[in-house]
Amino acid sequence: MTNAIEARLAELGVTLPDAPAPAANYVPFVRTGNQLYVSGQISSGPDGLIVGKLGDSLTTEQGAAAAKTCALSLLAQVRAACGGDLTRLKRVVKLVGFVNSTADYVEQPKVVNGASDFMVELLGDAGRHARSAVSAASLPLGVAVEIEGIFEIE
Incomplete structure (x- = not known):
């Protein structure tokens, strides 16, 4: 069976990174029932x-x-x-985005759209989610953005 999500990633020219290891005393995710809670992921590229x-x-x-x-x-x-099986992902339930921004910056939702738009582009309606986009005076290691997520899996 072809994995539609992996195929769509390839079509978009996107390769997922390896899952980052926790940087402190927490776990990267917790599953309870069919809900998967993923700890905040910080902005990091190649x-x-x-x-x-x-x-x-x-x-x-x-x-x-x-x-x-x-x-x-x-x-x-x-x-x-x-x-390793993304076919088990059923939908994005909620994203919570934290934006390292100045006190007068008001475009946090546009920043977090970078994640939201990608989830919808990749997953279609299953990528549509509830969301919060908030300002933070500072984030760990000085990163620009941190986002945590809740997902439905099987």
Whole structure:
């Protein structure tokens, strides 16, 4: 059976990273029933951490690109939780995005759209989700964005 999600990733030219290891005293995900809670994933690309503050050193577009990297790491954690089988992913339930931003920056939703738009592009209606997008005065390691997620799996 062809894995439609993996095929769609390939069609989009996207390769998921390896699931990042926890950086402190927590687990990367917890499953309870058919719900999978994935710990916050920080903005990190092939060249390392994406750091900076929205409204100061980063544009909204750069923030949205950073949020997309969080989405990729979230999906990598889902894949790890499902034993490498993304066909077990049924839908994205909720994303909570934290944006490292100045006090007067108000485009947090546009930043987190980088993750939300990618989930919908990849999964269609199963990627549509509830969401929060909030400002943070600072994030771990100075990263631009951190996003946590809740997923329905089988």
